[in-house]
Amino acid sequence: MARAQDGDRVAYHSLLQSITPYVRAIARRHLGPGEDTEDAVQEILLVVHGIRHTYERGRPFKPWLGTIASRRCIDLLRKRSYRTRHEFNASDALPEPADIGIDDPLDEAAREQSAQTIREAVDALPERQREAVRLLRLKELSLAEAAADSHQSRGALKVAYHRALKSLRRAMGQPDSRHD
Structure with missing residues (x-):
């Protein structure tokens, strides 16, 4: 992640490739298998891209990533639950x-x-x-x-x-x- 933060595009691409299965596993654990999981993976990767500057070098990367992924999945579950309860025709x-x-x-x-x-x-x-x-x-x-x-x-x-x-x-x- 440190190299990706420094602007190394190859390192960033490699990082995204390597974290995708981990992010997918977290999303599947929260959301179950299916289209929602894949959508969540994409959203999580976009969030990681947008806030990668907040990662502190020297700190463990996986807990940082896992927290982001879990919280995003919880947000998606809340939205799904709210939408189900409050949509109307x-x-x-x-x-x-x-x-x-x-x-x-x-x-x-x-x-x-x-x-x-x-x-x-x-x-x-x-x-x-x-x-x-x-x-x-x-x-x-x-x-x-x-x-x-x-x-x-x-x-x-x-x-x-x-x-x-x-x-x-x-x-x-x-x-x-x-x-x-």
């Missing part, structure tokens, strides 16, 4: 026309009135909430795509979307059955 969140009090879904006048009421309710929302509804419900983007498109964090977008849903339910005269 935007299309399930807004009421369908049949759910908003229309007795006969084939009644064109009632549908048009309902659509107009929804448009007015959406137009009355604050800009961020309106944008969240537009991206997640109307454009049917995933949460990640919508966050990138709107330059908001996923969390901020979810909050705006859920607040919009609450406002829309109120505007449509529906009880707030969800705890947003």
Whole structure:
């Protein structure tokens, strides 16, 4: 590692070749076999590349590397767990026309009135909430795509979307059955 820190490209390439199996073993121990493990190995190697200047010469290299690899895997597990618990399907969140009090879904006048009421309710929302509804419900983007498109964090977008849903339910005269 010391030679790699000094800029020796051959030594750095050799180092990466030699540590990859060790990093893979740590990732497999934490994440199990599969695609996630290979993705983790690549992420860990990128992290090592980015922070190689923090390695102190004279200190054992493997514990330094093992700590980085283990912590990165734990971070990935946290993200996976959070994503599983908190992802939502935007299309399930807004009421369908049949759910908003229309007795006969084939009644064109009632549908048009309902659509107009929804448009007015959406137009009355604050800009961020309106944008969240537009991206997640109307454009049917995933949460990640919508966050990138709107330059908001996923969390901020979810909050705006859920607040919009609450406002829309109120505007449509529906009880707030969800705890947003």
